[in-house]
Amino acid sequence: MQQKQIERVDRVGDEEENVVVLVDMEELNDAGMTGEEVEELGLDVEANLDFEGILTDSCGNCNFFSGYAANSILYNRGVYPEESFAKVKKYGLPLLLTQDGGVKAFIANLTAQLTEWLESGKLQRVVLVIMSKATSEVQERWNFSIETDGEVVEKGVSREKSDKEIMREIQAIMRQIASSITYLPCLDEPCVFDVLAYTDKDVAVPFTWIESDPKLIANPQMVKLHSFDTKIHKVDTLVSYKNVEWDEQ
Amino acid sequence: MILRTPPPRKRRADSSPNPDRRLVIYEDPPAEPEQSHHHSEQMICTYQCRQMVKSEFLDALSSAEKQAHDSESKLASLRDELSKAEAERKKFRDQCFYTEQELAAAKGREQALQEQLLKEVNNSQQRLKKQIHSYSELEVKLQNEMNLRKKAESSAASAEEKASLLEGKLSHVSETREKETSRLQNELVQLKRESKFSVTRISADLERMECKAKNAEEESALLKEQLEELRKQLNKVTAPILPHVTIVFDLIILLHQCLKEKNEAERKLSSFATQELPPTETNILLKHLQEELRNYESEVREAQKLKSSHENTELLKEKLLEEKGRRERTESELLKVSEIQLTAKKLEDELSAWKLMMKDIPGVACPDDIPLKFASLQKEVLESMLKVGEANSRLKQIEIALDAAELGKRNAVSEAALANEKAELSKLETRRIELMLSSVTEERDRLKNAVDELRKIRNVEAGGEIVGGNVLQELESSLAKKEYHIKELESNLCEQKEVNNRQHSERKLLSERLNNEAKRIKSLEREGDRLRSEISLLESKLGHGDYSSSSTKVLRMVNTLAVDNEAKQTIEALQTELQKTREKLQAVEELKKQSADAGTLVDSYISGKTVQLKEQIATLEKREARYKTVFADRISVFRRACCELFGYKIVMDDHQRSDGIPVTRFTLQSIYAQSDDEKLQFEYESGNTSILANDYTSQPEISHQVEIFIRKLNSIPAFTANLTVESFNKRTLS
Numbered sequence: 001m002q003q004k005q006i007e008r009v010d011r012v013g014d015e016e017e018n019v020v021v022l023v024d025m026e027e028l029n030d031a032g033m034t035g036e037e038v039e040e041l042g043l044d045v046e047a048n049l050d051f052e053g054i055l056t057d058s059c060g061n062c063n064f065f066s067g068y069a070a071n072s073i074l075y076n077r078g079v080y081p082e083e084s085f086a087k088v089k090k091y092g093l094p095l096l097l098t099q100d101g102g103v104k105a106f107i108a109n110l111t112a113q114l115t116e117w118l119e120s121g122k123l124q125r126v127v128l129v130i131m132s133k134a135t136s137e138v139q140e141r142w143n144f145s146i147e148t149d150g151e152v153v154e155k156g157v158s159r160e161k162s163d164k165e166i167m168r169e170i171q172a173i174m175r176q177i178a179s180s181i182t183y184l185p186c187l188d189e190p191c192v193f194d195v196l197a198y199t200d201k202d203v204a205v206p207f208t209w210i211e212s213d214p215k216l217i218a219n220p221q222m223v224k225l226h227s228f229d230t231k232i233h234k235v236d237t238l239v240s241y242k243n244v245e246w247d248e249q
Numbered sequence: 250m251i252l253r254t255p256p257p258r259k260r261r262a263d264s265s266p267n268p269d270r271r272l273v274i275y276e277d278p279p280a281e282p283e284q285s286h287h288h289s290e291q292m293i294c295t296y297q298c299r300q301m302v303k304s305e306f307l308d309a310l311s312s313a314e315k316q317a318h319d320s321e322s323k324l325a326s327l328r329d330e331l332s333k334a335e336a337e338r339k340k341f342r343d344q345c346f347y348t349e350q351e352l353a354a355a356k357g358r359e360q361a362l363q364e365q366l367l368k369e370v371n372n373s374q375q376r377l378k379k380q381i382h383s384y385s386e387l388e389v390k391l392q393n394e395m396n397l398r399k400k401a402e403s404s405a406a407s408a409e410e411k412a413s414l415l416e417g418k419l420s421h422v423s424e425t426r427e428k429e430t431s432r433l434q435n436e437l438v439q440l441k442r443e444s445k446f447s448v449t450r451i452s453a454d455l456e457r458m459e460c461k462a463k464n465a466e467e468e469s470a471l472l473k474e475q476l477e478e479l480r481k482q483l484n485k486v487t488a489p490i491l492p493h494v495t496i497v498f499d500l501i502i503l504l505h506q507c508l509k510e511k512n513e514a515e516r517k518l519s520s521f522a523t524q525e526l527p528p529t530e531t532n533i534l535l536k537h538l539q540e541e542l543r544n545y546e547s548e549v550r551e552a553q554k555l556k557s558s559h560e561n562t563e564l565l566k567e568k569l570l571e572e573k574g575r576r577e578r579t580e581s582e583l584l585k586v587s588e589i590q591l592t593a594k595k596l597e598d599e600l601s602a603w604k605l606m607m608k609d610i611p612g613v614a615c616p617d618d619i620p621l622k623f624a625s626l627q628k629e630v631l632e633s634m635l636k637v638g639e640a641n642s643r644l645k646q647i648e649i650a651l652d653a654a655e656l657g658k659r660n661a662v663s664e665a666a667l668a669n670e671k672a673e674l675s676k677l678e679t680r681r682i683e684l685m686l687s688s689v690t691e692e693r694d695r696l697k698n699a700v701d702e703l704r705k706i707r708n709v710e711a712g713g714e715i716v717g718g719n720v721l722q723e724l725e726s727s728l729a730k731k732e733y734h735i736k737e738l739e740s741n742l743c744e745q746k747e748v749n750n751r752q753h754s755e756r757k758l759l760s761e762r763l764n765n766e767a768k769r770i771k772s773l774e775r776e777g778d779r780l781r782s783e784i785s786l787l788e789s790k791l792g793h794g795d796y797s798s799s800s801t802k803v804l805r806m807v808n809t810l811a812v813d814n815e816a817k818q819t820i821e822a823l824q825t826e827l828q829k830t831r832e833k834l835q836a837v838e839e840l841k842k843q844s845a846d847a848g849t850l851v852d853s854y855i856s857g858k859t860v861q862l863k864e865q866i867a868t869l870e871k872r873e874a875r876y877k878t879v880f881a882d883r884i885s886v887f888r889r890a891c892c893e894l895f896g897y898k899i900v901m902d903d904h905q906r907s908d909g910i911p912v913t914r915f916t917l918q919s920i921y922a923q924s925d926d927e928k929l930q931f932e933y934e935s936g937n938t939s940i941l942a943n944d945y946t947s948q949p950e951i952s953h954q955v956e957i958f959i960r961k962l963n964s965i966p967a968f969t970a971n972l973t974v975e976s977f978n979k980r981t982l983s
Contacts, residue, residue, distance in 0.1 A: 205804060
């Protein structure tokens with residue numbers, strides 16, 4: 001098995017650690033990446049370096065998917081300008097990641113908390129809400145429903161599924177998100193986004209989080225997208241958007 | 250076809266009376282030539298036989314007649330059955346028509362109901378949409394108002410901070426002013442010292458000049474003496490002493506020089522003093538000089554002042570422009586303040602309107618309840634949508650029932666067609682049977698006629714026995730045929746009946762099976778529709794984002810990007826304001842450095858402003874205190890008057906209920922009360938007064954009065970008046 005040794009800097013809290021990761025070249029090639037690309041991308045795109053960890057970690061899959069999916073949605077819906085995104089290769093597809101420090105930090109903090117909830121099996125749904133900046137009216141809701149296998153969480157039973165299959169499913173969803181611009185209405189006014197987490201009632205609310213209303217859309221149009229299943233977590237995707245009147249004539 | 254002359258038949262051995270009453274034809278043996286001989290004997294012996302035959306024939310006839318009668322009766326019964334079948338067919342037809350009419354009516358009703366339902370559903374949907382839209386607009390407005398309020402509060406806080414900063418700056422400026430004044434005073438002292446020094450210098454110069462003047466005077470005096478001596482010498486020595494001329498000329502030149510010096514000294518003296526004063530008046534001169542010095546100093550100062558004032562005027566002009574700009578800014582800010590006040594008033598009015606609206610909205614007591622109310626309304630909307638879905642499912646069920654009814658109708662129609670066909674078939678058969686019967690009757694008639702003829706023939710000739718025998722044979726054969734036909738008809742009838750019964754039973758089974766299958770299909774379709782509606786509802790709920798609040802909660806991060814952006818913007822705004830204030834401070838300090846007067850002017854302006862503001866505050870505070878005292882006096886007077894007039898001491902308190910609603914509580918104590926426990930408590934909230942239960946009101950007499958006056962008659966004044974009268978009576982009696 002051909003392996004490549006790559007050094008990276010891991011951030012654990014406030015400390016930084018130098019870590020050496022052995023990456024399987026076959027798996028990299030299956031994912032559509034070469035070792036040179038990995039080295040070129042360097043330390044910023046740490047998700048690409050942590051390839052093995054992602055594929056073996058279902059929570060990581062779900063969370064990194066939601067983080068990348070969120071970035072893809074923000075880019076495709078034009079919430080932030082195109083020039084603020086940088087191209088990376090992930091899940092065998094060219095995806096765009098925001099370079100805005102504030103948004104990056106926001107998504108990073110978000111995914112950290114969501115990972116924690118996922119691991120404990122308390123996370124039921126993640127919703128990305130796109131709202132008008134001026135009126136705070138909700139324009140779109142990207143709904144990621146998560147079904148967790150309770151047996152795995154409680155008893156630690158292992159479930160295996162081919163990484164290629166998971167990758168294919170994620171690729172399908174990412175392609176669908178990219179193609180959603182063909183039927184979703186244009187967002188003509190400046191918009192902002194927010195992320196809601198539907199958790200169990202008994203979850204302790206961290207101090208950086210507060211309870212919120214679900215920010216629903218009245219009379220929405222809904223489009224169901226593909227789902228992906230890691231045998232531990234099943235993620236169903238659905239986008240609901242404001243009903244534009246002239247479309248019904 | 251019955252043969253009139255049937256062929257002769259042999260006599261059968263078992264011609265004993267047949268159980269089925271068949272006609273047995275007695276045949277004579279084949280005729281022989283000797284038969285004619287025995288013919289007469291036979292004629293004699295066959296008479297009995299003939300009689301027997303006749304009797305038998307008659308019996309057979311009667312039996313045939315009976316059979317014919319039976320067949321007629323059967324015909325009649327068949328006809329009855331036919332008529333019954335026709336009647337049933339008519340009934341079915343009528344039922345079909347009736348069912349068709351009912352179906353049509355039901356269809357019409359269902360269509361009308363559907364249309365009504367659809368209309369109602371559309372109306373309710375439109376209403377719901379409008380309500381949701383209005384609720385969303387109200388939500389948006391509320392949020393905007395909340396944001397505006399927050400902005401106003403933040404701007405007020407920032408204005409307060411600015412005011413505090415300005416006060417700090419004022420204090421700082423006053424301190425600097427004081428420092429400047431002290432510095433200026435020091436400078437003044439220094440200037441005074443310098444002026445003193447200059448005065449001393451000038452006085453010293455004056456003395457020097459005086460000395461010079463003295464010297465010059467002495468020299469001029471000496472020169473005058475010398476001139477006089479010379480003149481005397483000249484007068485004495487008239488002799489032209491040439492060598493002495495040069496000396497004279499030199500002396501003259503010296504004189505001129507002395508005169509020049511004298512003039513210069515005189516000029517100097519005159520420049521320093523207006524007149525030559527005697528040395529005894531040096532002090533006066535000094536004083537004059539000092540005065541002149543002072544005047545010069547004053548002039549210098551005035552010049553300096555003029556210069557500085559000229560500079561100051563330029564500075565003041567600049568400051569004026571700045572102040573004008575500031576004034577315009579303050580005016581604009583005042584306008585803004587006024588606008589902000591107006592907007593604040595509007596916001597307050599809107600808040601009050603919202604609060605009133607909240608009061609109108611049932612189940613809402615505070616703004617926090619509104620999202621809950623919206624959630625409940627949304628739930629209600631969802632429930633109504635569920636009901637709509639159920640109504641749709643019911644509609645579908647009704648449609649299914651309609652389809653089933655149509656199917657049944659079609660089945661009934663097909664059955665009616667089948668019944669018609671069968672009736673036609675049975676008609677045909679009955680006609681056939683009738684025809685056969687008619688033929689049978691015709692045959693019977695013929696037989697009867699034949700029998701009559703036979704009788705006639707018998708009565709007429711015996712020779713007709715052969716013919717009668719033939720006729721008998723023919724009749725017998727025809728009878729047999731008729732019997733055969735009748736038997737065939739009977740067997741056909743039985744078969745048809747059996748077939749009809751079988752078909753009927755099969756039809757029944759099939760229709761039962763059809764009904765069962767149709768019912769199963771309906772139930773399956775209903776289940777399918779229900780499941781589909783459930784799936785669509787669940788999907789809509791999923792997509793809609795609905796959740797169960799008992800098991801799920803929705804969380805979001807506090808430090809959202811918008812908040813961060815807002816914080817950044819506020820930080821940037823504050824930083825720009827800081828820089829501006831720093832620049833202003835620097836400009837003010839520079840101005841102060843340039844001229845003390847400008848600083849004093851600014852300081853005086855600022856101090857004047859602060860003094861004015863403080864005075865205003867003081868007056869407002871005084872006014873407030875005055876109002877408070879006046880109000881306290883008036884309210885105490887009012888309370889005393891109420892007590893005197895109505896007989897109750899009233900104490901007013903503000904309380905808060907357990908649900909957070911502020912209410913006003915009034916405690917009334919009658920002036921005729923015999924103990925301090927005799928107190929009534931009322932609660933007043935938004936125009937409604939209610940009595941509170943306590944130990945005093947739980948007493949039987951008081952509770953009875955409460956029941957009558959408050960609960961039944963709904964009059965608190967009557968209750969209190971009655972209580973007053975009763976307690977007064979008790980007091981007076983006791």
